Amino acid sequence: MEKIEHSYLIINDLRLHIALVGKGEYGDVILLHGFPEIWYSWRYQMLALAEAGFRAIAPDCRGYGLSGQPPELEKASWEDLTNDLLGILDTLNIPKAFLVGKDFGIKPANEFSILHPDRVLGVITLNVPFSPISRSLDSLPKGFYVPRWQEPGRAEKDFGRFEVKRVVRNIYILFCGNELQVAEEDQEIMDLVEPSTLLPPWLTEDDLAAYAALYENSGFSYPLQMPYRSVPEEV
Structure with missing residues (x-):
């Protein structure tokens, strides 16, 4: 091969x-x-x-x-x-x-x-x-991850509480659920995932380490800007 x-x-x-x-x-x-x-x-x-x-x-x-x-x-x-x-x-x-x-x-x-x-x-x-055709995202719940991550500084503060590996882990667990969860007004997106939740079977600890290493290199500043904070004017 x-x-x-x-x-x-x-x-x-x-x-x-x-x-x-x-x-x-x-x-x-x-x-x-x-x-x-x-x-x-x-x-x-x-x-x-x-x-x-x-x-x-x-x-x-x-x-x-x-x-x-x-x-x-x-x-x-x-x-x-x-x-x-x-x-x-x-x-x-x-x-x-x-x-x-x-x-x-x-x-x-x-x-x-x-x-x-x-x-x-x-x-x-x-x-x-x-x-x-352009469409508005106003119909999304305010506690949904997309509008939350559009808020300048909010996701950075949320992610900053944890090591990069934990952030990536939580996002994958959140995204692979049967239903995407919505945060309460006083709750952050990272708090939607219980620390004891297992990784999905298709994502190994080695895979998670590979993703984490590359996000440690790049950080989340541009990934939050593109696509999330570039969505309103161009979706």
Whole structure:
């Protein structure tokens, strides 16, 4: 079985980390992660794609994992992610690619396919449906994680009470429940998870350690800005 390799590309003045594997006889597949994720989320799919004859490429989104941090968080935009995707294809001399997006990764995948249809072989999206029309998030409960994390400083204070590994653990437990919980007015999102709650069976302690190490490197400042605090004006 081929081994996943790692490289860095200078894209739009940022050093972006990519993981890649496969010869690409049948084309290239770009895998775009969501939150709280990194390239590592695609490790099994990457190996399966390589075995099937594709080259799998999973970047760490700017501000995530081992990729560089944008200098001005408040100016983060979805256009940045679309431009980064174009830069990756150009730098790797990929004329056309299949795009796979999960969670917020679907937005740059969808927008790229609209802006650059000549560079796309197909688009696969997971978790979030395509939404071409702007919609308000005002209907969400105020104690839901999305509006809570949109509040400047609130999530930082909430997360700051714990080590990074505990934060990532709590988010995954929260996200994999049958129903997403809503916090009371005097309750924080991290408090919704009981410390004794077990990890879901598909997430091992080694996996958790891998995620935690990369979020310790990147921090949560950009991941909270993109996608959560960039949602109101552009969803």
